[in-house]
Amino acid sequence: MERIPVLRMGSLLLITIQVDMHDKLALQLQDDVTTRIAEWGSKGVLIDISSLEIVDSFIGRMLANIAAMSRVLGAETVVVGMQPAVAITLVELGMSLPGVRTALSVEAGMELLYGAGAGFRTGSEDDRPEA
Amino acid sequence: MSDLAEIISRNQDQIRADWIRTMGKSVQRPDLISKTELDEQCETLLQAIVAGAKGGDSANIRNAGWSQAREFLEGISASRARQGFSPIEVATFVLSLKQPLFAAIRQDLARGQDKLFEAIWTATELLDGLALVTTEAYIATREELILRQQQELLELSTPVVKLWDGVLALPIIGTLDSARTQVVMENLLQTVVSTNSRFAIIDITGVPTVDTLVAQHLLKTITAARLMGAECIVSGVRPQIAQTIVHLGINLEDVMTRANLADAFALALQMSGRTVVRKASLAAESKGILAGPMNKQES
Numbered sequence: 001m002e003r004i005p006v007l008r009m010g011s012l013l014l015i016t017i018q019v020d021m022h023d024k025l026a027l028q029l030q031d032d033v034t035t036r037i038a039e040w041g042s043k044g045v046l047i048d049i050s051s052l053e054i055v056d057s058f059i060g061r062m063l064a065n066i067a068a069m070s071r072v073l074g075a076e077t078v079v080v081g082m083q084p085a086v087a088i089t090l091v092e093l094g095m096s097l098p099g100v101r102t103a104l105s106v107e108a109g110m111e112l113l114y115g116a117g118a119g120f121r122t123g124s125e126d127d128r129p130e131a
Numbered sequence: 132m133s134d135l136a137e138i139i140s141r142n143q144d145q146i147r148a149d150w151i152r153t154m155g156k157s158v159q160r161p162d163l164i165s166k167t168e169l170d171e172q173c174e175t176l177l178q179a180i181v182a183g184a185k186g187g188d189s190a191n192i193r194n195a196g197w198s199q200a201r202e203f204l205e206g207i208s209a210s211r212a213r214q215g216f217s218p219i220e221v222a223t224f225v226l227s228l229k230q231p232l233f234a235a236i237r238q239d240l241a242r243g244q245d246k247l248f249e250a251i252w253t254a255t256e257l258l259d260g261l262a263l264v265t266t267e268a269y270i271a272t273r274e275e276l277i278l279r280q281q282q283e284l285l286e287l288s289t290p291v292v293k294l295w296d297g298v299l300a301l302p303i304i305g306t307l308d309s310a311r312t313q314v315v316m317e318n319l320l321q322t323v324v325s326t327n328s329r330f331a332i333i334d335i336t337g338v339p340t341v342d343t344l345v346a347q348h349l350l351k352t353i354t355a356a357r358l359m360g361a362e363c364i365v366s367g368v369r370p371q372i373a374q375t376i377v378h379l380g381i382n383l384e385d386v387m388t389r390a391n392l393a394d395a396f397a398l399a400l401q402m403s404g405r406t407v408v409r410k411a412s413l414a415a416e417s418k419g420i421l422a423g424p425m426n427k428q429e430s
Binding site: 079080082083084087091092108109 | 356358
C-alpha cells in the first residue's frame with residue numbers, strides 16, 4: 001500500500017504530498033503524523049503541498065485536522081507552497097483553514113517555525129562556538 | 132422567383148455599373164476601400180443574389196439557399212466595421228442596389244403591370260433583408276470589439292507592483308465586482324508565487340464605495356493570499372469608508388488595515404524586520420552647510 005513519507009528534520013517533521021489524496025491515504029497520514037510526533041517529540045510539522053494541483057473539501061478538512069491534532073500534541077503545523085488555483089478553490093469552498101499557519105515555501109516555513117520560539121532550537125545549536 | 136435571377140444575370144454588367152455610380156462618393160469611401168476591391172465585392176454579391184434567387188424562396192433570406200449571400204455580406208460588414216465605416220455607409224452599400232435593380236426590372240417587364248409590381252416587391256423585400264443582415268453583422272462586430280476592450284480594461288486596471296523585495300502593492304481603481312475580484316485574486320496570487328513575496332498591500336483609495344459585497348470580495352482575496360502564506364494589508368481606507376464598514380457590521384478585525392499606502396508599507400517593512408533610517412552622513416552634511424556660514428560669522 002502506498003504511503004506518504006514523513007521525514008524527520010531535527011525537531012521538525014517534513015511531509016511532501018505529491019500524489020492525489022484519497023480517504024485511506026489521508027487517514028493513514030493522520031495516523032503516521034500523530035505517531036511520529038509522539039515518538040520523536042517533534043515540535044513542528046511542515047506540510048508541502050506545492051505539487052498538489054487539485055483539492056476538495058476533504059483534503060482541506062484533513063489539513064485542518066492534522067493541524068489541530070498536532071497542536072494537541074504540542075507541535076505547530078505550517079502548510080507551505082499552496083498553488084494559487086488551490087487557494088482560490090479552498091476560499092470558494094468556504095474553507096479558510098483558520099487554525100493553520102501558512103508559508104510560501106519550505107524555507108519560509110522553517111524560518112517561521114524556528115523563529116517562533118527558542119524551544120525549537122536543538123541541542124547542537126547551543127554547542128556552537130560563540131562568534 | 133427565378134424571374135429575378137434571370138433579370139439580374141442578364142443585365143449583370145449594366146446593374147453593377149449603375150450600382151457603383153449610385154453609391155456615390157459618400158458610400159464609396161475611396162480612402163478606406165479601393166475601387167477594384169469594391170467592384171469585386173459588388174460582383175460577388177450580385178452572383179450570390181442570383182444563386183440565392185435561383186434556389187427559390189427570395190422572400191425569406193434565412194433560407195439555406197441564401198447562405199452564400201448572407202455569409203459574404205456578414206464578412207464584408209464585419210471588415211467594414213473594423214475599417215471604420217459608419218453603419219449608414221455599410222447599409223447603403225446594399226440599399227443603393229435598389230435603383231439599378233428596379234431600372235433593370237422595369238426595362239424587362241415593361242409590359243405586364245402586375246408582374247412588374249410583383250418583381251419589384253420581391254426585390255425590395257430581398258434587399259431590405261440583406262441590408263438588415265449587414266447592420267446586424269456590423270453591430271455584432273462592434274459588440275465583440277467592446278467586449279474585448281472591456282476585458283483588456285479589466286486586466287489593465289489591476290496591476291500588481293513590487294514595492295520592495297517581498298512586498299507587493301495592488302492598487303485597485305474602480306468598483307470591485309465578482310468578475311473583477313477573480314482577476315484581481317488570480318493576478319495577485321500569481322505574482323505572490325513568482326516574486327516569492329510575504330506581504331501584499333491592497334490599496335483601495337480608488338474604490339469609490341465599500342459595501343458588504345465589496346468587503347466580502349476583499350476578504351476572499353485576503354484569505355486566499357493567507358492560505359498561500361502571504362499577509363495582506365488593506366490601505367487607503369477613507370474616513371467615510373471606515374464609518375460605513377463599522378455601520379454595516381463588517382468584520383475586518385483579522386485584517387490589518389491602514390489609512391494610507393505609506394503607513395501600510397512601513398508596517399510591511401517593520402514586520403519583515405526592516406527599518407528605514409535617515410542616512411547619518413546626510414544629516415551631518417546638512418548640519419555642516421548650516422554651520423558653515425555661522426562659523427564664518429563668529430570668526
